[in-house]
Amino acid sequence: MWKNTRRWHWWLSILIGAQVLIWSLSGAYMVLTDIHFIRGQHLTKPLSPIELTPKHIGYGFQQVFTDYPEATDVQLNLTTQPPQIQFNTGQQIINVSIIDGKVLPRLTAEDISALAHAHYAEKASIKNIQLLEQAPSEISARHAPIWQVTFNDTANTTFYFNEETHQLVIKRHDFWRVFDFLWRLHIMDYWQGENIHTPWLTATSIFTLFMSLLGLLLIYPWLRHSFFSLKTIKRK
Missing domain, CATH: 3.10.450 (Nuclear Transport Factor 2; Chain: A,)
Known part of the structure; x- marks a missing residue:
């Protein structure tokens, strides 16, 4: 029985050993890198809003709803030049200047x-x-x-x-691209990198679990031998 167990454990190790190594390396990269760094949060800075006084504003929200009654998702953007109001007409997104109401190109x-x-x-x-x-x-x-x-x-x-x-x-950025590449290898979705329920991942996970159980089973003879050896030494 132990001979067959070792044989199965050996073949499973050969079959899925490369993927287990990939899991270890990719998992280490994902754990050791800061996710905020990967998302590129260090690459941007907040934009300073343009300071305006009421006399500069010639077109407001009321005029938007008067001229475009179908407008939705209306929002003000003070970080662009000129400052603008942006809204959705259902057919397109329009940006108009709050200075004079002109549609921006x-x-x-x-x-x-x-x-x-x-x-x-x-x-x-x-x-x-x-x-x-x-x-x-x-x-x-x-x-x-x-x-x-x-x-x-x-x-x-x-x-x-x-x-x-x-x-x-x-x-x-390139660190994100490495992360994405390793993520695809990690979940074994080599095309989209989004499906964590691929048959490859499911099958490999089952085989890995079975290999681990066989490995634990193979420890038993060693533990049993060590226990009796220790017991014999104590008697002496």
Whole structure:
């Protein structure tokens, strides 16, 4: 029986040993790295609101509901130039200046560049900026179209700005990309990295549990031998 147990334990170790090692290494990386750092919270700084006086405001919320009775999600943004009111008409998101009520045009690459530098907490030039009609694999497809801004720093920091709302929605950098890669290996979802109930993970977990139980079973003869050896020594 012990011979068969050792054989099964050996084959299971060969079969799933690599994945167990991957679990250990990926788990160590995820535990030892600060999640706030991975999320890029150190990469941004708060924007200072523009100081306004009532005489500067020529267009307010009341005018918005008068001109756009279907408007929803109305919000004021004082960190942009010019300050603006943003709302959803059901068909599109509109930004109007609170100075004169004019509808603001879509942001250009130059506008996004200035906005990215305003958010960026470090000092680095922009390496690449582009408007993407399809979201890259490192962000959800629901965010497209989206502006992608990549900085020329050691971690290849990338900011993603919503094309309509102009909001910074996602931050990515190389340490996050390593985290994401290891996460996919950890949960054995090598494509989307979201499904923690893959058949691969379920099967490997069951085999690992079975291997661990066999290993515990193999300890019994050693413990039994050690116990009797100790008992014999005490008698002498």
